[in-house]
Amino acid sequence: MIIAFLNQKGGVGKTTLAINVAARLAGLGHRVLLIDADKQASATTWASLRDDAPFQVVSMARPNMARDALKMAESYTHTIIDGPPHAEEIARSCIVASDFVVLPIEPSGLSTWASDLTVRQVREAQDLKPSLKCGFVVSRKIRKTVIGRDIRKMAGEAGIPILKSEIEQRVGFAESLTMGRTIYEWAGGKAAAAEISQLTDEIARHVEENIHGRAKTKATVKR
């Protein structure tokens, strides 16, 4: 499966989630590729801090990267794409290459994300490729704040499902990445790691259901 973490907004946790979800999948024994589609190259820099990354990281921040990404992904069980902080051609390429687009959103502040360009780009892509799935994930949630019905209602209005898993604001996420580690390799990162595992498994379930659903539809059509 190919999963992209995308949001035109900066600092919402795309790179943090991409690296750690890749780590979870690698930890499960899968062959994982992480494509760094951001010119800032945060994921590539993270990988350069170590020589034993649990998954392959390649930098591929160009507008027409979809074809190359798909070709490379053939050699891996799972490919994760860390998207750029803008909604330009590269972001579009990331969407085109994906089975599932995860849109990390911060629950605080003025949440205009439902009408953001990234959401529009994903919806446009779904018109052409109905098998493309997506979901918002609440990222950097401040503990004890209420994310009530509002955020889920807004997500509903955007026509995009919101995943059950939520990622809290936890210092371990920032510290581990700064030191070139994954959250699974970070002492004191247990609760954070559990959130990542839950998120990864939820995404994987959605992708699998989607693939099986399509297979069933095909079988029905054949009959």
Ligand SMILES: Nc1ncnc2c1ncn2[C@@H]1O[C@H](COP(=O)(O)OP(=O)(O)OP(=O)(O)O)[C@@H](O)[C@H]1O
């Ligand atoms: N759940 C979290 N808890 C604590 N810190 C976090 C969390 N998620 C991200 N951060 C920190 O917030 C900053 C931005 O996160 P990150 O780089 O993952 O966002 P991004 O969406 O990839 O940003 P950009 O758009 O610039 O690529 C980083 O310093 C990171 O360590």
Ligand SMILES: [Mg+2]
């Ligand atoms: Mg990033």
